[in-house]
Amino acid sequence: xxxxxxxxxSASFWAAVIRIASPLILATMGELICERAGVLNLGIEGIMxxxxxxxxxxxxxxxxxxxxxxxxxxxxxxxxLLHSVLTVPFGLSQHVVGLGVTLLATASASxxxxxxxxxxxxxxxxxxxxxxxIPGLSDLPWLGAALSQTALTWFAFAVAGLVAFTLYRTPxxxxxxxxxxxxxxxxxxxLSVTGLRMGAVIVGSGLMAVGGxxxxxxxxxxxxxxxxxxxxxxxxxxxxxxxxxPGKAVLGAILFAAFDALQIRLQQTALGxxxxxxxxxxxxxxxxxxxxxxxxxxxxVPAALMVPYNKGER
Amino acid sequence: xxxxxxxEVVLRLDRITRRFGAxxxxxxxxxxxxxxxxxxxxxxxxxxxxxxxxxxxxHYVADAGSVExxxxxxxxxxxxxxxxxxxxxxxxxxxxxxxxxxxxNIRLGTEGLWSRSRAGAREKVARxxxxxxxxxxxxxxxxxxxxxxxxxxxxxxALYRDARILILDEPTAVLTPQEAEALFATLRKATARxxxxxFISHKLHEVMAIADRCVVLRHGRVVGExxxxxxxxxxxxxxxxxxxxxxxxxxxxxPGAVLMRLDQVSTPDRGAAPGLKAVTLELRAGQITGxxxxxxxxxxxxAEIVGGLALPAxxxxxxxxxxxxxxxxxxxxxxxVARIPEDRHxxxxxxxxxxxxxxxxxxxxxxxxxxxxxxxxxARAFAEGIIKGYDVRCPGPExxxxxxxxxxxxxxxxxxxxxxxxxxxxxxxxVRGLDxxxxxxxxxxxxxxxxxxxxxxxISEDLDEIMSLSDVVHVISQGRLSPAFARGTMTAAELGLWxxxxxxxxxxxA
Numbered sequence: 001x002x003x004x005x006x007x008x009x010s011a012s013f014w015a016a017v018i019r020i021a022s023p024l025i026l027a028t029m030g031e032l033i034c035e036r037a038g039v040l041n042l043g044i045e046g047i048m049x050x051x052x053x054x055x056x057x058x059x060x061x062x063x064x065x066x067x068x069x070x071x072x073x074x075x076x077x078x079x080x081l082l083h084s085v086l087t088v089p090f091g092l093s094q095h096v097v098g099l100g101v102t103l104l105a106t107a108s109a110s111x112x113x114x115x116x117x118x119x120x121x122x123x124x125x126x127x128x129x130x131x132x133x134i135p136g137l138s139d140l141p142w143l144g145a146a147l148s149q150t151a152l153t154w155f156a157f158a159v160a161g162l163v164a165f166t167l168y169r170t171p172x173x174x175x176x177x178x179x180x181x182x183x184x185x186x187x188x189x190x191l192s193v194t195g196l197r198m199g200a201v202i203v204g205s206g207l208m209a210v211g212g213x214x215x216x217x218x219x220x221x222x223x224x225x226x227x228x229x230x231x232x233x234x235x236x237x238x239x240x241x242x243x244x245x246p247g248k249a250v251l252g253a254i255l256f257a258a259f260d261a262l263q264i265r266l267q268q269t270a271l272g273x274x275x276x277x278x279x280x281x282x283x284x285x286x287x288x289x290x291x292x293x294x295x296x297x298x299x300x301v302p303a304a305l306m307v308p309y310n311k312g313e314r
Numbered sequence: 315x316x317x318x319x320x321x322e323v324v325l326r327l328d329r330i331t332r333r334f335g336a337x338x339x340x341x342x343x344x345x346x347x348x349x350x351x352x353x354x355x356x357x358x359x360x361x362x363x364x365x366x367x368x369x370x371x372x373h374y375v376a377d378a379g380s381v382e383x384x385x386x387x388x389x390x391x392x393x394x395x396x397x398x399x400x401x402x403x404x405x406x407x408x409x410x411x412x413x414x415x416x417x418x419n420i421r422l423g424t425e426g427l428w429s430r431s432r433a434g435a436r437e438k439v440a441r442x443x444x445x446x447x448x449x450x451x452x453x454x455x456x457x458x459x460x461x462x463x464x465x466x467x468x469x470x471x472a473l474y475r476d477a478r479i480l481i482l483d484e485p486t487a488v489l490t491p492q493e494a495e496a497l498f499a500t501l502r503k504a505t506a507r508x509x510x511x512x513f514i515s516h517k518l519h520e521v522m523a524i525a526d527r528c529v530v531l532r533h534g535r536v537v538g539e540x541x542x543x544x545x546x547x548x549x550x551x552x553x554x555x556x557x558x559x560x561x562x563x564x565x566x567x568x569p570g571a572v573l574m575r576l577d578q579v580s581t582p583d584r585g586a587a588p589g590l591k592a593v594t595l596e597l598r599a600g601q602i603t604g605x606x607x608x609x610x611x612x613x614x615x616x617a618e619i620v621g622g623l624a625l626p627a628x629x630x631x632x633x634x635x636x637x638x639x640x641x642x643x644x645x646x647x648x649x650x651v652a653r654i655p656e657d658r659h660x661x662x663x664x665x666x667x668x669x670x671x672x673x674x675x676x677x678x679x680x681x682x683x684x685x686x687x688x689x690x691x692x693a694r695a696f697a698e699g700i701i702k703g704y705d706v707r708c709p710g711p712e713x714x715x716x717x718x719x720x721x722x723x724x725x726x727x728x729x730x731x732x733x734x735x736x737x738x739x740x741x742x743x744x745v746r747g748l749d750x751x752x753x754x755x756x757x758x759x760x761x762x763x764x765x766x767x768x769x770x771x772x773i774s775e776d777l778d779e780i781m782s783l784s785d786v787v788h789v790i791s792q793g794r795l796s797p798a799f800a801r802g803t804m805t806a807a808e809l810g811l812w813x814x815x816x817x818x819x820x821x822x823x824a
Contacts (some may be wrong), residue, residue, distance in 0.1 A: 062707055169430075169431060170429075170430065170431060171421070171424075171426065171427055171428075171429060171430075171431060172427045172428060174414070174421060174422055174431075175422065175423070175427055177411070177413070177414060177418075178411045178414060178419075178422050179420075181411030181412060181413045182409060182411040182412070183409060185408050185409035185410055185411055185419070185422065187393075187422070188393060188396075188403075188405075188409045189422055189423025190393050190394035190397060190423055190425075191422075191423050191427070217678065283752065290625060300413050300457070302744035303411070303412055303413065
């Protein structure tokens with residue numbers, strides 16, 4: 001037990017938690033925007049792969065790091081456009097389209113990788129974002145070490161704040177929430193259901209791609225095919241866990257990240273010698289399922305989620 | 315013709331015509347509305363009332379004719395222009411987002427998407443609530459509000475946009491008599507402030523109570539325009555249906571044995587919908603038991619118990635004097651309980667199945683199968699029997715049921731329920747949304763079933779229907795059941811007090 005306490009009070013543990021949570025927060029915010037507008041975006045997993053790949057490739061080709069982020073976002077928005085055209089004006093099944101986008105995006109990334117780097121056996125490295133030195137803050141004991149994070153992490157938290165503010169404090173956010181609840185009511189007020197939903201999916205997909213790019217540009221320094229590794233699906237669960245509210249979703253991401261950081265460290269303790277490591281790997285997922293069951297029972301699902309809107313039909 | 319015919323004309327519909335395929339929904343309909351006036355638009359289902367209002371509001375484009383608001387022509391097919399011109403519409407099915415608060419619903423679409431939220435919205439809503447008597451909590455989630463409160467939100471929405479012309483589509487269909495009275499008080503305040511109101515309804519007593527003038531539509535044409543002070547209900551009814559109409563009347567009969575008895579039955583609440591609270595109810599052979607009440611007061615829970623979808627959490631269910639060991643929909647069917655479900659589209663039928671398949675949904679495992687194989691010949695014969703016996707107008711038994719009108723769909727469901735000769739009939743909102751002809755037919759069939767000795771439980775929100783058909787009436791409110799009132803012992807106003815829950819408190823206190 002004391003080993004766990006030691007882990008939990010160490011600054012390096014919390015630094016890892018925040019680092020692991022950052023890409024989840026970005027992608028979760030993206031998914032949350034889509035779902036609030038009434039569109040389930042199962043393209044998230046693939047869009048994160050595309051973001052990770054294009055951001056990394058752009059920087060490898062000589063662009064600055066923020067340029068890589070922008071390229072990733074643009075690539076994500078492109079796949080978001082595809083997703084939204086199929087699901088919103090065409091009203092196709094959001095499940096089928098989402099899984100299709102994931103398969104297409106993942107395969108496109110592999111294909112482009114092979115085209116651009118036909119010869120390499122191990123993927124080349126780039127120089128990723130470095131922890132930001134913030135005068136005053138970074139010199140504090142404990143807190144300074146825990147908050148030794150890259151600019152992209154700060155960006156992720158800023159995005160979460162911006163999403164929350166926009167959703168709850170602006171007419172645009174009100175319209176987005178309303179279109180996921182009752183598109184007919186939005187139409188009756190003279191607003192465009194198609195425009196709002198497509199916009200939400202495109203912007204949301206852009207954020208998912210930045211979440212993916214975090215992996216190559218901040219967490220690691222290279223691109224691997226399996227690096228997204230189900231994080232997109234975790235983000236879909238986090239949106240439910242957060243009851244479609246940005247603040248609670250961020251908390252969920254941090255909680256999941258804490259379980260993940262904990263299991264890595266537990267593997268190195270005495271317990272790790274006894275129990276098979278697969279059990280530790282499964283720990284964050286098991287605990288997430290438990291938390292999901294407890295947290296999401298009274299959640300209010302956007303009433304028009306996954307319901308295509310066809311003007312003039314009842 | 316109107317009393318103050320000198321007042322300014324705020325709305326002029328001029329020879330509006332709209333066709334849907336072969337059907338002419340509006341045929342050169344003209345209508346004028348003056349400042350401070352309530353005009354009732356009266357007509358049967360399908361007379362063209364809603365089409366006309368949808369053209370005014372820009373949801374449809376007219377094939378011919380023009381709309382003028384405050385002397386200026388309204389561009390066709392543009393809801394925004396109608397809103398901007400000061401036309402506000404309260405639809406029969408509210409267009410509100412349940413997860414948003416009252417204030418958010420009201421603000422939606424009134425501000426530029428890319429601007430900051432405007433200050434002062436809350437104050438304006440508070441002022442309008444006060445001025446028009448529309449009490450509602452601005453921070454409550456709309457999903458938690460009662461139907462009456464939601465309607466107030468819809469009216470506030472229109473007023474918030476500075477509507478000068480209010481269109482109310484069947485506004486009282488979902489209200490208790492007392493709530494309707496409050497709505498009328500609001501409308502009187504509105505007209506006193508110079509607003510004009512178009513009131514769409516087919517309830518004559520309400521039209522007589524609130525409207526100054528009355529425009530009657532039939533088959534898409536204006537068949538009469540009368541000052542309500544110079545007419546009476548009978549004359550309006552004759553105009554509406556184009557002749558006298560005899561509604562079925564159930565004569566009193568001596569009831570038989572108790573076929574089903576609920577004894578102190580309670581069920582848990584489900585979200586906003588209350589469960590049953592120690593309900594005791596007897597269904598007797600040869601008797602129609604009416605259950606009055608505003609929807610969402612426990613009717614669904616009661617219907618689930620009777621139909622076998624749920625078991626009482628507390629209390630007992632007796633069938634022919636015995637407690638059934640198992641109680642499932644299949645068991646209920648086998649024991650002679652027939653169901654006409656509340657929602658014929660979702661619970662009563664499968665839209666893309668044909669009439670034969672829908673007809674045998676309740677008996678495909680027993681009556682229409684042999685050694686595990688479907689007996690399609692018998693199924694088809696059964697469906698054809700219903701089509702003939704219950705006057706279902708359709709091309710044939712292989713028609714998909716979604717292509718049928720509501721009335722014909724309901725006749726098929728009615729036939730399916732009644733054909734096996736059930737002992738207990740659960741009729742949940744059996745005539746909602748049907749036209750007068752179909753209503754008369756369905757009601758006559760229920761009366762015939764009663765005369766044959768069946769026990770009928772009639773659940774309806776329409777007090778007129780309950781009072782004309784039922785031998786005994788119960789009122790349900792917040793899951794509590796009133797005592798049984800024999801036919802003719804209660805007025806609509808008294809039942810309304812029970813519906814609003816007030817009488818329960820008094821009975822409890824006494």
